[in-house]
Amino acid sequence: MISFWPDNIKAWYTKADFHDHGANGTRAQFLAVVKTLPREFNWYVTHSMFTSDVSKPYEALKRSIHKCRDLTDRQRLDQLLSSIDLQHGSITDMLPTMREVIGQRTFDDGLFRRRFLSKHPQQVQAVLVSFQNNAVDELAASADRIL
Known part of the structure; x- marks a missing residue:
């Protein structure tokens, strides 16, 4: 599986080819994502495991990572536009x-x-x-x- 792209998470999810790597179920997809995530994303893995619907771990993790990215994007956009x-x-x-x-x-x-x-x-x-x-x-x- 390709390495994680923290700068473009949506594109990474699109490009990540789970089926070619034997990750066919949502649990296998969850584990495949966890393996490729950089260390700074560990909190999102732990958070999604304990605060979400455990029957859909992959979807919960995906939502959690997207939320983290949205916050970061919002902060970056705020910094860029703060003087305008x-x-x-x-x-x-x-x-x-x-x-x-x-x-x-x-x-x-x-x-x-x-x-x-x-x-x-x-x-x-x-x-x-x-x-x-x-x-x-x-x-x-x-x-x-x-x-």
Whole structure:
């Protein structure tokens, strides 16, 4: 089985070919993942074993690892965007600045969208909630119209 990719866990799960390595059941998949995890992920293994449905150990571990990655992504995104706020420009002007700061890094679209919306005044956020299926560029344009 391929070594663990902590930078792109979703892709690793997709690429990990359990069946070629004889890991056909969920317990075998759980053990295969545990073997490949780096030491710093041991807490997630232990946590998922004692706090989740033990009849589905692989799924519980997978959820636990994804949650850890989401938190890390959220923290990284917060660090990158902490200095950006809506000062004297428009919201539409703020969006390219946020994208520029992020650069080539990839984040979940929903996470970026939530962080982008959090940069808006409360009254704008309240209105934009109803546009949650719109693209971020459309949200920025709508926010500018609201202001």
